[in-house]
Amino acid sequence: MPKTIVVALGGNAILQPGQRGTAAEQYENIAVTARQIARMVADGHRVVVTHGNGPQVGNILIQQEEGSAAVPPMPLDVCGAMSQGFIGYYLQQCLGRELVTLGLDVPVATIVTQVVVDVGDAAFQNPTKPVGPFYSEERARELVAAKGWRMKEDAGRGWRRVVPSPDPRGIVEAPVIRSVVASGAVVIASGGGGVPVAVGEGGHLLGVEAVIDKDLAAERLACEVGADVLIILTDVEKAAVNYRQPGETWLGELTLEQARAYQAQGHFQAGSMGPKVEAALRFVEGGGELAVITSLSRAMAALAGETGTRIRGAAAAGAAGWEAPVGEQGYRAARGR
Amino acid sequence: MPKTIVVALGGNAILQPGQRGTAAEQYENIAVTARQIARMVADGHRVVVTHGNGPQVGNILIQQEEGSAAVPPMPLDVCGAMSQGFIGYYLQQCLGRELVTLGLDVPVATIVTQVVVDVGDAAFQNPTKPVGPFYSEERARELVAAKGWRMKEDAGRGWRRVVPSPDPRGIVEAPVIRSVVASGAVVIASGGGGVPVAVGEGGHLLGVEAVIDKDLAAERLACEVGADVLIILTDVEKAAVNYRQPGETWLGELTLEQARAYQAQGHFQAGSMGPKVEAALRFVEGGGELAVITSLSRAMAALAGETGTRIRGAAAAGAAGWEAPVGEQGYRAARGR
Numbered sequence: 001m002p003k004t005i006v007v008a009l010g011g012n013a014i015l016q017p018g019q020r021g022t023a024a025e026q027y028e029n030i031a032v033t034a035r036q037i038a039r040m041v042a043d044g045h046r047v048v049v050t051h052g053n054g055p056q057v058g059n060i061l062i063q064q065e066e067g068s069a070a071v072p073p074m075p076l077d078v079c080g081a082m083s084q085g086f087i088g089y090y091l092q093q094c095l096g097r098e099l100v101t102l103g104l105d106v107p108v109a110t111i112v113t114q115v116v117v118d119v120g121d122a123a124f125q126n127p128t129k130p131v132g133p134f135y136s137e138e139r140a141r142e143l144v145a146a147k148g149w150r151m152k153e154d155a156g157r158g159w160r161r162v163v164p165s166p167d168p169r170g171i172v173e174a175p176v177i178r179s180v181v182a183s184g185a186v187v188i189a190s191g192g193g194g195v196p197v198a199v200g201e202g203g204h205l206l207g208v209e210a211v212i213d214k215d216l217a218a219e220r221l222a223c224e225v226g227a228d229v230l231i232i233l234t235d236v237e238k239a240a241v242n243y244r245q246p247g248e249t250w251l252g253e254l255t256l257e258q259a260r261a262y263q264a265q266g267h268f269q270a271g272s273m274g275p276k277v278e279a280a281l282r283f284v285e286g287g288g289e290l291a292v293i294t295s296l297s298r299a300m301a302a303l304a305g306e307t308g309t310r311i312r313g314a315a316a317a318g319a320a321g322w323e324a325p326v327g328e329q330g331y332r333a334a335r336g337r
Numbered sequence: 338m339p340k341t342i343v344v345a346l347g348g349n350a351i352l353q354p355g356q357r358g359t360a361a362e363q364y365e366n367i368a369v370t371a372r373q374i375a376r377m378v379a380d381g382h383r384v385v386v387t388h389g390n391g392p393q394v395g396n397i398l399i400q401q402e403e404g405s406a407a408v409p410p411m412p413l414d415v416c417g418a419m420s421q422g423f424i425g426y427y428l429q430q431c432l433g434r435e436l437v438t439l440g441l442d443v444p445v446a447t448i449v450t451q452v453v454v455d456v457g458d459a460a461f462q463n464p465t466k467p468v469g470p471f472y473s474e475e476r477a478r479e480l481v482a483a484k485g486w487r488m489k490e491d492a493g494r495g496w497r498r499v500v501p502s503p504d505p506r507g508i509v510e511a512p513v514i515r516s517v518v519a520s521g522a523v524v525i526a527s528g529g530g531g532v533p534v535a536v537g538e539g540g541h542l543l544g545v546e547a548v549i550d551k552d553l554a555a556e557r558l559a560c561e562v563g564a565d566v567l568i569i570l571t572d573v574e575k576a577a578v579n580y581r582q583p584g585e586t587w588l589g590e591l592t593l594e595q596a597r598a599y600q601a602q603g604h605f606q607a608g609s610m611g612p613k614v615e616a617a618l619r620f621v622e623g624g625g626e627l628a629v630i631t632s633l634s635r636a637m638a639a640l641a642g643e644t645g646t647r648i649r650g651a652a653a654a655g656a657a658g659w660e661a662p663v664g665e666q667g668y669r670a671a672r673g674r
Contacts, residue, residue: 022409059408066404071396072359078423085422086415088449097541109513112425112447176446176522183516204434
């Protein structure tokens, strides 16, 4: 049965470790990523793609600083929106190409996305997320004075701005995203965790200087579009307990209870596997059918139940259980390969 | 009767002459612009907004150059997509605010837009559109050698890149834009004339280094979403013959034939009123009901038939003729003011 799937792309879906981030490098990576996503569409699923933007918004912030003598620098929320335009454009072009190659007439669109955060979120009391360039101590002091930024010294490499990383509360453009998904198009949304906005007086939204974790935002998105499946792609095939330690064990099918227990024992690293597992758990706890954590190249196999860390919701676990309708082998057969 | 209206915003809807382009300046201008657009929505119209991006993409290009020692610069198509993210985000936030204030529950979304151009377009043989920073002669020579750019010396101010300005042929994301408009949302699309793409082998799209005139792209957009009205906003209330010369005459209601005749006599300046009149003419020749050229502050009055240069299609001119259902006075009455 066709499902609505939210795919959260990890950083290496766009930029590989060691790359400088030229346009050609990023286009090539996104082309490879698009091939996997197109296969989900070919299987009949409705697909919503979301993605990180760390290196891209980092570079945009460096350009704001380097160009600041000539051009007024834009604030973080605008830089985030710019990165959504950039990455969304490459994704829609590459995805469009793959779909055309597969003979599929499926539109693809990027929707610039704002994500609501709560200004009362504890994160605003303790900004922890470093963003943008390294500054000299002198320049850092200037920026603190001029802009009220919080800066931290970073292990001898210079001073760096830190911003809060509040929890995502709602996807502002969810009604539009839902209607585009319902129309049969592939949607790219909530890039970089979305542009964080706070609800002010009279229900008005205003951008805030923060960064939302992209996997937690993906969970909100999946929930608000009524997705059946949330698949979080990263650089490993499965989550593990005792990761890179004695007793390392890769995790396959997990119940909610097992996953929460491992999480409580501290097996999933903050800023890495931690938010991915948290997003997966929130999704199935909120009624989602299946959450999967796996690597890009294993995405189809993981949807087919062959690999990945898979957490099922109570309803799905009690039912006969869902597998992707085609899977690796079926996909090849369908494509005549 | 509610209409589908494509609104093409002029440059001063986002940045005023003499402003440097700080985020605050641009946000403030866009907030003023959004107030006018929200009034059209309040009148029951379906609205699609498009906009220029000249100063914004210009600044982004300067930042690519200034930051190029630290960060790989992105090509023009990516910079265009970034500007769509930036301006779209500000527009959707400000429009959302105005709609909430008016008590309207109407979603707003920006759709990153690619616009197809023909690589056989004569514009590619004769790049005329200057973009980005002024360079020294030495740096200009480097860039010509490294990137194959075309550069021109600009009246003693330095060297500047010139790119082709081909005709827009089609809006890639039109099916999605149509479905979002049909859902009742306000759409922001085709910013900066859209990201120009060419159709390559196998129907694949690829970004090209060019700039599409935003008014001509607005006409394509209006045509492809089946708009009734195209309204092109600029810094004057009406187009004129003998503009700023003896015999200057502001133009009100025009037939297609009159407008084409004035155009043939050279009354409308290339790069200024020229493409606006051309876009208006193409729209009504293609079956559009009404094309209007006016200023932002007079938009509602022009829709109501009180001002602006208005060109009607043959069908509309033959019929009883359409006026906006509410207009300036009606709007105030409806809002109890």
